[in-house]
Each structure stands twice: as C-alpha cells, then as structure tokens.
Amino acid sequence: MxxxxxxxxxxxxxxxxxxxxxxxxxxxxxxxxxxxxxxxxxxxxxxxxxxxxxxxxxxxxxxxxxxxxxxxxxxxxxxxxxxxxxxxxxxxxxxxxxxxxxxxxxxGDPKKQFKELSNLIQKSVKNIAQLRKAENTINLERKAYQLIAESAIGRAQMTNLCNDVLRDLITTLSFNIGTIRLYNQETKNLTLTAFYGTEKEKRQLAIEQNIEDDNKYISTLVAKSRVALISADVNKSEELIPFIDRLHELQIQSIITWPITSSDNKLLGVVHLASKTPKDIPSEKWIFFETIVRFFATILERRNTEELLRLSEERYRKLVETSPLAILVTDLTGKILMINQESLNLYGGEKEDELLGRSAFALIAEKDQKRAEKNLDMTRKKGRMKNLQYTMLRKDGSKYIGELNVTLLTDADGKPSAYLGVVQDVTKRLRTHEVLNLNQQMLQKQRDELEEFATTIAHDIRGKLQIISMYNSMSDSDFVDKVDQQIIEMTNFLEDLLFLAKEGEILGKFTSVNLTDLATELVAELKSLEPNLKINVIDLPTIKGDRIKLKQVFENLFINVIKHADASKVDVVGKDFPKKHQIEIQDNGRGMSIDQQKEVRKAWTKESYASFGLLIAIKIVEAHGGSMGFESEEGLGTTFVITFPKSVM
CATH class of the missing domain: 3.40.50.2300 (Response regulator)
Incomplete structure (x- = not known):
C-alpha cells in the first residue's frame, strides 16, 4: 500500500x-x-x-x-x-x-465537489506510485555503482569490506539484522565474518554451521542448494516451516538469504538479511542485491594472492571507468584526484590533465557554488548527500543541469580522506518533465474550457426552448403537440450531447443490481411503445454498479430495436464465464447489411450524433469496466453483446 x-x-x-x-x-x-x-x-x-x-x-x-x-x-x-x-x-x-x-x-453540490477531488487525488496517486518506483530503481542502481567504486578505492581488509557491504545492504533495504558467513572448503563450515544487529542477536547467531551435518539453519539450506531464499512473510513460506520456531524466537518476519558463489558455482559464503516486520521486496531490490553479491563474490574469489587482488582492483577500476555515470574523487577541499572517462566526456575534454588537480567547484556555475560548498560541508557531517542539482559548466562554456550524489570516504582508521561524486546530466529529463507538465496543464485547461462552453451553450438553448414551449402552449395551432414533441426531443438531444462530452467520473453510487429485475421492469414500462414486441429476459446476472445508468443502457438498446429493427421478438440472455458476465440482446428483425454495419461502427468511432443512444450505452458500459459490440446478418436480426468483468463486480 x-x-x-x-x-x-x-x-x-x-x-x-x-x-x-x-x-x-x-x-x-x-x-x-x-x-x-x-x-x-x-x-x-x-x-x-x-x-x-x-x-x-x-x-x-x-x-x-x-x-x-x-x-x-x-x-x-x-x-x-x-x-x-x-x-x-x-x-x-x-x-x-x-x-x-x-x-x-x-x-454547488458538495458531493460532486468531493467526488471530483477524490478523482483528482486518485489520478495523482497513480502518477506518484509510478514516479516512486522509477526513482527507487534509479537510486538503487546508483547505490550499487557507489558501493563498487568505494570498495575499489577503499577497504583492503576482508572483514572491513564485509562489514561495509553488509551495513550498506541493511540500511539501503531497511532490514534489521544481517550476517555474512564465509565458507571454509576444508572444514565445510560457514563462519560468521560480518554481523549487523544487537549483541544479544549476535550471540544467538554466532554459531559455526557445518553444511554437511546441520539441517536446522536457513544458511546451510541455501548453501547446499545454491538457490536464494526470499520471503516477504516467513509465516507464508512452506520452505521455512522447519525453521519457523527459531524465526519466531528471533521475531523475524521477512528474510533474504543469498548464496555467494564463484564464477564456476563453487560456494564462497552466504549473505543473510532479516527484518522484524513484513517487507515488500520488489524486483528492483533483487537486482540491486544480486549486483552487490556478484561483486562481493568476485572479490572473495581473488582474496588469496596479491596478484589476484591487483587484478580485482583493476577490474573494478575498469568497471568505474566504463560506468555510464560520471565518477570522480576529490580531496577534502574539493581538489579533483581521480576521474573516469564519462566525467571527461561530460566536461567535453580530451585529456585527464584538463580536470585533475582542479577544484570541482570550478565545474559548477557561480550562482550555485556557495550552495555546493554548504552541501559539501553537510556531506562531511552526514557522510552522504543525494540528488543535488546544480548548473554545471562544460569546457566550451555551455551549461547543463547535473545531478550529483556525494559520499564521504574514510581511511583504514575511519578518518575522512576524500569525497566520491557520481554525476549525471539530467537536463533532458527535466525539460521533458517540464514540457509534459505544460502539456498536461494546457490539455486540462482546454478540456475545462470546452466543457464549460458546452454547458453554457446548453443552458442558453434550454432557456430558448422553454420560451418556445411557453408560446406554443398559448397557441391554438393544430401542431401544438408536434412542436412539444420536437422540443422534448431537442432537450433530450442536448442532455445526451453533454453526457458524451463530459470528462471524468460519470457514474453515481454503486449498489448490487439484479439485471433480470431491472430489464423486466423496463420491459413493462416500454410495452406501450410497441405492444406486439415480445421481450424475453432470461438469467441475467447480479452485478455492482450504478442502477440508473445501467437502466439507461438497456433502455437505449430496447428503443433501438423498437425504432430500427422491425422485430417481433427479443431474447435477453445472460451467460456466465470464468472471468466475465456476458449479456446478449438478440432480435429477429431485419438485421443489417455489411455496409450498414460498417456505417454503424464508423459512427461509433467518430461519435456521430446519429447514434447517440448507442454511444451513451457504450460509455456507461465501459465506465463499469465492461465492453459492448454487436453481430448482425441481413434478414436474420442483430445481437448486441455486453460483457462485465467479474473482478470489478
């Protein structure tokens, strides 16, 4: 949620x-x-x-x-x-x-106002959820790159590296407890190398686990299978049933247990994270976790000799060098010590010497430099600053909007030693966002103006029709009734036009609607229009919906038969399918030729005034999550088919 x-x-x-x-x-x-x-x-x-x-x-x-x-x-x-x-x-x-x-x-009507407000919030919620997911994925990807760069530059001791990686995994994914156990090929034991949590939890978990003998630990299960075990709720995972008492003892609700394996699938260790509350674990977090574990496994493979460590460092320097993000390292005053190729590309330079030794502040527009200096001081205090946006300068003097993440690096004694910066050009993204916002505002304005214009015109026309009706009522003409009928039809035409032009929510309160009762009731009301027409209503479903609008659907379809079909019988039949309700309204009238069917479908597509009744029916059905179509054969009649999804009902 x-x-x-x-x-x-x-x-x-x-x-x-x-x-x-x-x-x-x-x-x-x-x-x-x-x-x-x-x-x-x-x-x-x-x-x-x-x-x-x-x-x-x-x-x-x-x-x-x-x-x-x-x-x-x-x-x-x-x-x-x-x-x-x-x-x-x-x-x-x-x-x-x-x-x-x-x-x-x-x-005006408070209910309508709050309904409109609710609709706007619901639209906004969808956009917010999508933006949060996209931003979360991007931030996790950045985090993976930063961890890789920091490890390539920083820790030499394996214990320190394990603790750093584990700490960042725990804090990034918001878990409570974590362990990294490294595998000893000779003893077959998983030895606790890094731990995150309380001292009490450490005492409970600091047990040597032998993968040959112990079957009571989740880590040994994952170590044997080489398959990750991820559970957002341990109480709902069958594979965790043998361990549930121990999990309850530790108050654990969610876990991620991931094998650390070499390139040839040999076991190197196991990473285990646990949370005391149920956690949502979306796919982007899996990708992030797997990226870090793969990187970590590669380091473990090469830890035994200086040459392999040197190759490992070179590999990760290459990873930094080929990163799609600009990565640079400065000293504590902001002097540039190291850059990758993307940093040079972003600056528009050709040689590293153009940037090495310069102040990073010189790459930031003058109007943003004081803010950048303050943020660097905050990085020294907090350890990390994210999503900082500045106007940046290229070699040729052109400008772009750069988004910067800065991390404070420390030496082996934990003292601040340098800053790691990750930069990307977000100018295009921001401009696209601005254009989209502007277009959205313009479209909304145009829709509002059009709807207001239509409402105003309709109001004026209604007024004129009322005046005509008053004068007509005082007339002695033989055409009084015909004029009144035309006024009624014109008024109905206006109401249909406004309904079709309306944006947003068109439905009222949802209730349980028995469509058999509704259709039977309507048949009785329309009987006087065509006494010889027999309408049979058979096994229609009960659905959730706006009863008034659903009645309008059936009324428009029945009147369409009466006016155009020249039928003597109509069968209204409900059919039940696994995921949907289907209603068929079949008449035995004259039917439609191929050309006539094309004209009707063309009128639906273009929303022709000649088929307002059917267009209104379609709009109401679609607002209920359903669909409407028809089949016809000349001389044999026409069948309208309406479907409503059961999931919405």
Whole structure:
C-alpha cells in the first residue's frame, strides 16, 4: 500500500476538519495534515515532504498563487490542487501557468465537489506510485555503482569490506539484522565474518554451521542448494516451516538469504538479511542485491594472492571507468584526484590533465557554488548527500543541469580522506518533465474550457426552448403537440450531447443490481411503445454498479430495436464465464447489411450524433469496466453483446 501524504491549507477550520475526515475515511493510505495559513504550511513543509497539497486561494498573510510560486521556486514538485471559491478566470489561468496541477471551484453540490477531488487525488496517486518506483530503481542502481567504486578505492581488509557491504545492504533495504558467513572448503563450515544487529542477536547467531551435518539453519539450506531464499512473510513460506520456531524466537518476519558463489558455482559464503516486520521486496531490490553479491563474490574469489587482488582492483577500476555515470574523487577541499572517462566526456575534454588537480567547484556555475560548498560541508557531517542539482559548466562554456550524489570516504582508521561524486546530466529529463507538465496543464485547461462552453451553450438553448414551449402552449395551432414533441426531443438531444462530452467520473453510487429485475421492469414500462414486441429476459446476472445508468443502457438498446429493427421478438440472455458476465440482446428483425454495419461502427468511432443512444450505452458500459459490440446478418436480426468483468463486480 502506497502511503500518500496530503497537506490541506485553508483558513476555514470547519472545512479543514470535514475534508480531512472525508479523505481519510475514503482511503486508509491517505495521511492528511491541516493548517490555516501559508506561514504554517511553509513551516510544516520544511520538516516534512507531502505528495499532494490542496490549497485555498484566499488565505491569511499570503494568497494561494504566491504560496504556489514560492513552492515551485524552491523545487517543490508536489501535486498542487487549487480548491477555492469564486475567483476571476485570470487567477485560474495564472495558477495553472505557474505550476498548479488542478483547479476545483468551491460551491454547488458538495458531493460532486468531493467526488471530483477524490478523482483528482486518485489520478495523482497513480502518477506518484509510478514516479516512486522509477526513482527507487534509479537510486538503487546508483547505490550499487557507489558501493563498487568505494570498495575499489577503499577497504583492503576482508572483514572491513564485509562489514561495509553488509551495513550498506541493511540500511539501503531497511532490514534489521544481517550476517555474512564465509565458507571454509576444508572444514565445510560457514563462519560468521560480518554481523549487523544487537549483541544479544549476535550471540544467538554466532554459531559455526557445518553444511554437511546441520539441517536446522536457513544458511546451510541455501548453501547446499545454491538457490536464494526470499520471503516477504516467513509465516507464508512452506520452505521455512522447519525453521519457523527459531524465526519466531528471533521475531523475524521477512528474510533474504543469498548464496555467494564463484564464477564456476563453487560456494564462497552466504549473505543473510532479516527484518522484524513484513517487507515488500520488489524486483528492483533483487537486482540491486544480486549486483552487490556478484561483486562481493568476485572479490572473495581473488582474496588469496596479491596478484589476484591487483587484478580485482583493476577490474573494478575498469568497471568505474566504463560506468555510464560520471565518477570522480576529490580531496577534502574539493581538489579533483581521480576521474573516469564519462566525467571527461561530460566536461567535453580530451585529456585527464584538463580536470585533475582542479577544484570541482570550478565545474559548477557561480550562482550555485556557495550552495555546493554548504552541501559539501553537510556531506562531511552526514557522510552522504543525494540528488543535488546544480548548473554545471562544460569546457566550451555551455551549461547543463547535473545531478550529483556525494559520499564521504574514510581511511583504514575511519578518518575522512576524500569525497566520491557520481554525476549525471539530467537536463533532458527535466525539460521533458517540464514540457509534459505544460502539456498536461494546457490539455486540462482546454478540456475545462470546452466543457464549460458546452454547458453554457446548453443552458442558453434550454432557456430558448422553454420560451418556445411557453408560446406554443398559448397557441391554438393544430401542431401544438408536434412542436412539444420536437422540443422534448431537442432537450433530450442536448442532455445526451453533454453526457458524451463530459470528462471524468460519470457514474453515481454503486449498489448490487439484479439485471433480470431491472430489464423486466423496463420491459413493462416500454410495452406501450410497441405492444406486439415480445421481450424475453432470461438469467441475467447480479452485478455492482450504478442502477440508473445501467437502466439507461438497456433502455437505449430496447428503443433501438423498437425504432430500427422491425422485430417481433427479443431474447435477453445472460451467460456466465470464468472471468466475465456476458449479456446478449438478440432480435429477429431485419438485421443489417455489411455496409450498414460498417456505417454503424464508423459512427461509433467518430461519435456521430446519429447514434447517440448507442454511444451513451457504450460509455456507461465501459465506465463499469465492461465492453459492448454487436453481430448482425441481413434478414436474420442483430445481437448486441455486453460483457462485465467479474473482478470489478
């Protein structure tokens, strides 16, 4: 479950309380915070990151536009929804231009307002989840590169290396306990070489494990099989049943146990991570884990001789050298000590001497240098700074946006010795993101304007029709009834047009709908339109849906038969399939020729006004997650086929 943090900004405390209650009741994954002023909002944003910000326009101290402007200026890209009362159109346009994602006007039907707000949040949640997954994958890949580079430059002692790798695995994947056991070929024992956890846990786990004799340990099971064992919930894994008592004793809920093997599949050791809470373990974490373990296994293969260690170091220097990311090492003052080829490529240089010995700050635009110096000081204190963006300079004076991750390196005594930087050009990515945001805003604006225009025109036409109807009611003409009928048809036409033009949610409250009862009820209502038409309703399913809109589907299809089919009988039959409900509405009328069928399908594709009734039926069915089509043969009748997925029902 993706947790979504939402910040509400509005001076109306009652509105804040009601909206918070509504959103948190709507979805348990929403965590809603409320403030009554921009000043309080900014203070809270300095401490916490929010996925979505919902703000009024008129707020004490600073209005919503100024608030939004400041947010975007500081690099805050949270989804921003302006939820306000009556404001001028230019305010709305200005809000969208400076970075608002959506706008909702207060007033009118509260249920519709909150439904619209809910829809916008749901759309945003999907985008947020995708962005988080993509960012997580990228960050894990960067982490793997950094670990490789640091190990190539840093630790010489195997114990230190094991502890460093284990610590980074534990903290990156958010586990609680970890061990690395190295395999002794002579004794057949797995010996504890690195440990992460409490002293008590260490005493419980610091047992020599012989892979020939011991069958009560997970590590020996993995060592024998050479197959990784990954469980997000140990209570649900059959292979862990023999070890469940020991796992419960240690309060372990999730594990990753991975064999360390050589290039010819010889056992070198086992890495074991454990968590005291159930963990989601997506595929990107597997890839990260496997990358580090493979790298680690390669080092273990070459640990016994100086020559092999030298070759190992050379190999990983080559890995750094051929990395698609720019990697550089500086001393504690920022003087460049080492670069890889990608660093030179990014700078636009030809020889290492162009960068070696220079200050890394000289590669950063003057306007960002002070911020870079402060961030380097923070790296010294924290050990690592991530996703720092600066305007960077190339050799020819051109500029690009560089994203930088910096890690503090330490010597064998743990004292700071250098900085490791990983840089990539994100200019294209940021520009693409800006263009996408701009296009999204423009499209949303155009859709809103079009819908508002259509609503206004429809309102005016309704008014004119009402006037015509009033004058017609005072007339003595023989055509009063015919004129009234045309007015009714024109009004219905307008309602259909607005329905088809409407964006977003078109359905009302979902209830359990017995389609047999619904269709039978409708047959009785339409009997007077065609007394000689026999409609048989047989075994229709019960589904979850909007009863009013589902009735409209059947009504449009029945009226279509009455008007166009020249049929004497209609069979409405339900069929049950493993994953779907299917409903067939088959008449024995005149049917359609091949050319007529092409015209109908063409009209559906182009949303022709000549087939509004069927278009509305399709839109309602699709909004329920279903589909609609037809089959016809001239002289034998037409069958409309509707399907609803059981998973949605």
């Amino acid at each position: 993706v947790v979504i943090k939402i910040l509400l900004v509005d001076e109306d405390k009652a509105f804040l309380e009601a909206t918070k209650l509504y959103l948190e009741k709507l979805n348990q994954s929403y965590i809603v915070s409320t403030v009554t002023s921009v000043k309080k909002a900014e203070k809270l944003l300095n401490k916490s990151v929010f996925d979505i910000i919902i703000s009024d326009y008129k707020i004490p101290g600073k209005d919503g536009l100024a608030f939004l402007t400041d947010l975007r200026a500081t690099g805050n890209n949270s989804i921003f929804i302006l939820f306000t009362g009556n404001v001028e159109e230019d305010v709305i346009i200005q809000a969208l231009n400076i970075g608002a994602d959506y706008f909702i006007r207060k007033g």
